[in-house]
Amino acid sequence: MSMHQGRERLVVVGGDAAGMSAASQARRLKGPEELEIVAFERGHFTSFSACGIPYWVGGAVPERDDLIARTPEEHRARDIDLRLRTEVTELDVAGRRVRARDVESGAESWMSYDKLVIATGARPVRPELPGADAPGVHGVQTLDDGQALIDTLSRAKGRRAVVVGAGYIGVEMAEALIDRGFEVTVVNRGEQPMSTLDPDMGRLVHRAMEGLGITMVNGTEVTKILTGADGRVRAVATQHAEYPADVVVLGIGVRPETALARAAGLPLGAHGGLLTDLAMRVRGHQNIWAGGDCVEVLNLVSGQEQYVPLGTHANKHGQVIGTNAGGGYATFPGVVGTAVSKVCDLEIARTGLREKDARRVGLEFEAVTIESTSRAGYYPGASPMTVKMLAERRTGRLLGVQIVGREGAAKRVDIAAVALTARLTVEQMTALDLGYAPPFSPVWDPVLVAARKAARKVRGS
Amino acid sequence: MSMHQGRERLVVVGGDAAGMSAASQARRLKGPEELEIVAFERGHFTSFSACGIPYWVGGAVPERDDLIARTPEEHRARDIDLRLRTEVTELDVAGRRVRARDVESGAESWMSYDKLVIATGARPVRPELPGADAPGVHGVQTLDDGQALIDTLSRAKGRRAVVVGAGYIGVEMAEALIDRGFEVTVVNRGEQPMSTLDPDMGRLVHRAMEGLGITMVNGTEVTKILTGADGRVRAVATQHAEYPADVVVLGIGVRPETALARAAGLPLGAHGGLLTDLAMRVRGHQNIWAGGDCVEVLNLVSGQEQYVPLGTHANKHGQVIGTNAGGGYATFPGVVGTAVSKVCDLEIARTGLREKDARRVGLEFEAVTIESTSRAGYYPGASPMTVKMLAERRTGRLLGVQIVGREGAAKRVDIAAVALTARLTVEQMTALDLGYAPPFSPVWDPVLVAARKAARKVRGS
Known part of the structure; x- marks a missing residue:
């Protein structure tokens, strides 16, 4: 060459x-x-x-x-x-x-x-906003960013933090700020947090975050970042309100x-x-x-x-x-869109297509949502888990899975990630030989419960 | 009809x-x-x-x-x-x-x-042993069995328990007896506990059980169950030794x-x-x-x-x-041999074929074992995890996975269970889009690390 x-x-x-x-x-x-x-x-x-x-x-x-x-x-x-x-x-x-x-x-x-x-x-996406470069406004993409934010948090006079954006970075930073003892407000343009989920699943995240004491403001654009006499950030303004802030974290994505x-x-x-x-x-x-x-x-x-x-x-x-x-041979065949995250003990996972993704590429689908538990219902620590599953009409091919729950919710999405890679149908998934023991799963794993319901809907019975 | x-x-x-x-x-x-x-x-x-x-x-x-x-x-x-x-x-x-x-x-x-x-x-398999029907000797297959054992444990004069067998029932009963405050000895015919694993992985279970204070006796047949003057069990005898017992649990399988x-x-x-x-x-x-x-x-x-x-x-x-x-149509296509279990916080999982299973059906294979962690190495609570993977020679098809670790080890085997069902090769598995975030996985999930090593071995580079 x-x-x-x-x-x-x-x-x-x-x-x-x-x-x-x-x-x-x-x-x-x-x-x-x-x-x-x-x-x-x-x-x-x-x-x-x-x-x-x-x-x-x-x-x-x-x-x-x-x-x-x-x-x-x-x-x-x-x-x-x-x-x-x-x-x-x-x-x-x-x-x-x-x-x-x-x-x-x-x-x-x-x-x-x-x-x-x-x-x-x-x-990082930096909003074209007055005040976005003021001291006390932080991105979190690099280690230098992280150190600057930590310094601000250590020196902050008050304990009020505003996070702009409620995607992965936004929700993870909300947790971090809670862990640092801040009162956290998340201002989010989308209808619900986690726009990588369908809104009905995002709503579960919204509720759980409110349950953690986070103030959630959805469907709202930040219009301005307000500074005080010292030039430092003092509040985040939207069309409707002002949210006082000793520190602002921008988590709008990259x-x-x-x-x-x-x-x-x-x-x-x-x-x-x-x-x-x-x-x-x-x-x-x-x-x-x-x-x-x-x-x-x-x-x-x-x-x-x-x-x-x-x-x-x-x-x-x-x-x-x-x-x-280096002279060898390897390929990267692509992704199926798997992502996992958490806010405190709430686990959030998704893979494949959301409803709007499927529509955008011309796929018609059936969508089902089920409630199950992380362990056998009678086993201590069993916690609720919600699984949403999309399957293509007619073929029944799995198109996507979203999971919100506590322990064991996030990595369960790997089952669906492999199934998507292998282009399994939801009917095929109903027979998957998944690990079962009372401390780890109900006798029907939540993913299997969702697959059964999706398969019934695809075949119309 | x-x-x-x-x-x-x-x-x-x-x-x-x-x-x-x-x-x-x-x-x-x-x-x-x-x-x-x-x-x-x-x-x-x-x-x-x-x-x-x-x-x-x-x-x-x-x-x-x-x-x-x-x-x-x-x-x-x-x-x-x-x-x-x-x-x-x-x-x-x-x-x-x-x-x-x-x-x-x-x-x-x-x-x-x-x-x-x-x-x-x-x-349940009941051994043809003198004393196997003595009071204080229990199986654990039915609810009546469970109640009888609980009654015996409550009334037992001493706190010494012997479990015969070290399969799923045996190891789970060892945990149960520890939780009830008993000193536990497990007498096991096999070379290592959990004969559904290869012996090298069973050895990890052996060590962990010893770490929990369980006395493990491998490679030993029980020859007799000894009773006292009151007719109740007093010890379990092997060719070489006697193990005093106030209660004996038979977990030899079914x-x-x-x-x-x-x-x-x-x-x-x-x-x-x-x-x-x-x-x-x-x-x-x-x-x-x-x-x-x-x-x-x-x-x-x-x-x-x-x-x-x-x-x-x-x-x-x-x-x-x-x-x-009921007049409908459904099939059960088969299993891939997935099973998960735990002993206290040790999680044990397997799916597919062990080395001896593969040999028995004429499959030649490469076997690899890797050490990784349950979470990103820097994330608190990251614990060691050992993954063994078998892949067919030439085709590279995944044949089996065994995992021993702490948190998150058991259900990780589901990734392999789906991959086996879909007949993926270990090379294909290296590109799987599995959930990654520091609290849930290293950036290369342990299963991917094993797949990469197995793929290298299959292609001989």
């Missing part, structure tokens, strides 16, 4: 999960005498768990460094030439080179590559960070993420791979590309990219 | 999970004007959870009646003519009738049927109760269970169904019949039988 004789150079842009997994895996397959690996990261850290930040802020995870899976030194010890605080400012695809800038000094230089990995991640790729003319999808083939190669480019939060992924249920920024996918992408860039 | 005009009669032999589920489901489909349903049960109870008995004995479940899913009165209120304490003593298949005996009075009479359901369950079926010439398999077709009809008999602990089931991984007495299968069988006997 390469025009060079001898050693090739792999350049990685972005030193987090996808990029550094790719670098590590490529290094596993090819030694430094065959492959030079240079990784550019504009921040201070590599390979950290962004998903863990809410638990660090909340205090469950004691130290920032607990979230770092592999340090820069560990990467360098494996002959990866990692350059921190170095931002790639331009991709020259025709010239097979990138321009890198030292963030401290501003010095720029070009570096050529034989193989390129784009792992530029995501950037978008793919693809400005570089866009400028270089690389193919982007409808959600703004890079488009790749199954080997995670950027479409049309044999020697460029992309993965993690800057790419779109194929949803195997809808058959369409989707944007799913999630650490577990980023790690898989990195593994696949590193294998291919 | 029937020669009768008008209403047909369905006779059910055995009033536990399979039999009464079948009766209930048939009743749901056909009202009493179309279908008469008569159910014979030789015991005092119907539809109870035998799996729950250890937790009742241990005290976690307070009342016997908590284990009864549906009372005789509830069945009768749904027009099921339930006859307790009535034992069926003969099946006359040619004459389409059964002979029933009132256990109290000894009175016998014949009852004809149009459709018959055999759900005679299992009988065999299909098929004496009636055998006498009637119905087809039995190699394990002594009835053989059925996929609609749970006894092979060669259009109007006789059988289900629950008296039948053999097809193992979808090995392709051979297996004996798996488990409440969850019994309930599914009953559902399928009742649907078919």
